[in-house]
Amino acid sequence: MSITTSSRLARSAAAALAAGSIVLLAGLAPSAQAEEAAAAVAGSAPQDGTVQLKFDKNRKDPSESRLYVIKGREVLAEFRAGSGTTTDDCETGRGWLPNGTYTVGQHYETYNGRLIKGYAIRLADKKCNGGAGRVRNELFIHSEMNRDGSQGSTEKRRWTDSNPNDFRSNGCIKMRPEEIKKMFRLLERNGWPKTLRVAG
Structure with missing residues (x-):
């Protein structure tokens, strides 16, 4: 060769x-x-296997934001979620959640509030980033359903995927009914979070 x-x-x-x-x-x-x-x-999630939630806000379209379930450094689940109808986090009843870390309170499968019913997770009150320290309160992660988790006959109790307004809220984090139920099952297996981090 x-x-x-x-x-x-x-x-x-x-x-x-x-x-x-x-x-x-x-x-x-x-x-x-x-x-x-x-x-x-x-991000800076603890490496000890602690479960936490993280909500990434989408400034272009708040109804296309994302809620993550994180265990240690592993993302266990990602869900589409919305918050508010405006990006002004000081606007009571309309603004999305202010950035920061929230204490996660009690969770319910049969919550019976005036506006919120069924599956719900309570969040701590939070000062908004402007508005002279205005406090946002009555914050939850929730969906649209009856107290027993079923779908109702009125718009406030019935989720319709074809209706983009169903991801809009008065400021809470809002999810599809089947996905908040899935998240509850996931948290029952892996542990309930003590914190929610909001960024965006």
Whole structure:
């Protein structure tokens, strides 16, 4: 075999090896991206297996925000959720949740409030970022349903996916009925969170 032929074969082998490496790296990319996304969402989450919630607000469309269940540094679940009808976090009854860390209170499967019924998680009151220290209160994570978790006959008690307004709220975090029930089951298995972090 001539030196020229040998050089060509070596170059071909190197090129094939490089191409194979690119394919392998491409195959690993989705997994690496998923890990990076999970780490970004988890942020400074404790590594001791503690469960917490994180709500990422979407300034372009508050009804397309995301609620995450995080255990340690692992994202266990991601849900679409909305908060408020405006991005002014000081506007009572309309503004989305102010940024910060909230204490998570009691959870209910048969809550019977005036506006909120069924599955609900109580959140601590929070000062908004402007408004001379105005406090936002009566905050929950909830959906639209009857007290027993069933779907009702009126708009306030019946979720309709085709209605984008169903993700809008008076300031609480609002989820699909089946997804808040799924989250309750997940938290029953993994432990109930003590904190909710809100950012966006």
